[in-house]
Amino acid sequence: DAGVIQSPRHEVTEMGQEVTLRCKPISGHNSLFWYRQTMMRGLELLIYFNNNVPIDDSGMPEDRFSAKMPNASFSTLKIQPSEPRDSAVYFCASLSGVRKQYNEQFFGPGTRLTVL
Amino acid sequence: QQQVKQSPQSLIVQKGGISIINCAYENTAFDYFPWYQQFPGKGPALLIAIRPDVSEKKEGRFTISFNKSAKQFSLHIMDSQPGDSATYFCAASGNRDDKIIFGKGTRLHILP
Numbered sequence: 001d002a003g004v005i006q007s008p009r010h011e012v013t014e015m016g017q018e019v020t021l022r023c024k025p026i027s028g029h030n031s032l033f034w035y036r037q038t039m040m041r042g043l044e045l046l047i048y049f050n051n052n053v054p055i056d057d058s059g060m061p062e063d064r065f066s067a068k069m070p071n072a073s074f075s076t077l078k079i080q081p082s083e084p085r086d087s088a089v090y091f092c093a094s095l096s097g098v099r100k101q102y103n104e105q106f107f108g109p110g111t112r113l114t115v116l
Numbered sequence: 117q118q119q120v121k122q123s124p125q126s127l128i129v130q131k132g133g134i135s136i137i138n139c140a141y142e143n144t145a146f147d148y149f150p151w152y153q154q155f156p157g158k159g160p161a162l163l164i165a166i167r168p169d170v171s172e173k174k175e176g177r178f179t180i181s182f183n184k185s186a187k188q189f190s191l192h193i194m195d196s197q198p199g200d201s202a203t204y205f206c207a208a209s210g211n212r213d214d215k216i217i218f219g220k221g222t223r224l225h226i227l228p
Contacts, residue, residue, distance in 0.1 A: 004159075031214050042220035043160070043205060056215060091159050095214055103148070103209075105216060107159030 004108035006092050012114045018080040021111045024073055025094030033105060034067055034077050035091040043091075049075065051097075082115045089113070120208050122219030130227050135193040137222045139206035142187065146210040151180065151191050152218070154203045163204070164191070196226045 005024040013019055025032045033048040047057040049069045057067070064083070069075040079086055089112050093105040121140045129135045139149075150165035166173040166180045166189065173180045179192040193200055206219040 033215075043218040045215060045218075048215060050214065093159070103214065104150075104162040104165075107161065109157075110159055 004092055004094050004106055006090075006108035006111050008111060009109065010112045010114075012116065013082055014116050015083055016081045017115075018078065019082045019086075019113060019115075021077040021090050021092075021113070023075045023077070023092030023108060025075070025092070026096075026106055027073070028096065029094035029106070030072065030097035031095035032069060032075050033093040033095070034075070035093065035107075037089045037091060037110070038087075046077070079113075082113075084115045087113055087115050120206060120217050120219040122206050122222060124222060125220070126223040126225070128225045128227060129196045131196065131198060133196050133226075135191075135196045135200065135224055135226070137191045137204055137206065137224070138188065139190065139208075139219050140186075140188045141208050143208070143210065144187070146208040146217075148209045149180070149182065149189050150207050150216065151178075152205040152207060154205065154221075156202075160203075160205060193224075196224075198226045198228045200224060201226045 007022045031050050034046040035043050036046055037043045046059045047067045048055055052069045065079055067077045089110045091107050091110045093107045095105050123138050151163045152160035153163040154160040164175050164178050166182050168184050171182050177194045182189045203221045203223050205221045207216045209216045
C-alpha cells in the first residue's frame with residue numbers, strides 16, 4: 001500500500017485566495033483526520049470523519065475552513081479566503097476500522113502551506 | 117481536562133546517553149497513551165504505546181513508564197543514537213474514542 005497520500009506537498013498562495021488540500025487515506029481505513037502543525041500550537045486536530053461522516057469538527061478554527069469526504073477514498077480541506085496566519089503544515093491521517101489493542105493513526109507526508 | 121502536557125520542549129543528549137521525555141494528563145477517562153516520532157519533512161509515526169493496565173512497556177531501546185496515580189507517563193530512550201534525533205509527541209485518548217490528544221512535542225537532538 002502507498003500509505004496516506006496528500007497533495008499538493010507545497011502550496012504558496014496570496015492572502016484572500018482559496019486553497020484546497022487533498023487526501024487519499026489508506027484503502028480499507030474508515031476514519032480520517034485532518035491536523036494542522038505549527039511551532040506555536042503544535043499538532044492540532046481540526047476535524048475527523050468516520051465512514052465519511054464528520055464526527056468532530058470542534059477544532060476547525062473558523063468558518064473559513066471546511067472539509068468534505070465525498071467517498072471512502074478522498075477528502076478535501078478548503079480554506080476560503082486564506083490568511084497569512086493559516087500558514088502551517090497540514091496533515092491527513094487515517095485509522096483502520098478493525099479494533100486492535102493499539103489503534104495506530106497513519107499520517108501522510110503533509111502539505112506545507114504558505115500564505116503571503 | 118483534554119490537555120496533555122509535555123516537557124521538555126527541546127532536549128540535547130550525548131550519543132549513548134538516556135533521553136527522557138515526560139507527559140502529564142488530567143482526564144482520568146484516558147486509557148490509551150501512544151508516543152509518535154516525527155522526522156523533519158515527514159508525518160508523525162507511531163513509535164510505542166501503552167494502556168494503563170501495565171506500568172511499563174519496552175520495545176528495544178524505547179520504554180514507556182506509566183504512573184496511573186500521578187497521571188504521568190514518560191518515554192525513555194536508552195543508548196540514544198544520532199538517528200533518534202526527531203520530534204517526539206506523547207498523546208492520549210479514551211472511551212474508545214478515535215480522537216487522540218497530542219502534547220506539544222519535544223525536539224530531541226542526539227550529539228554524535
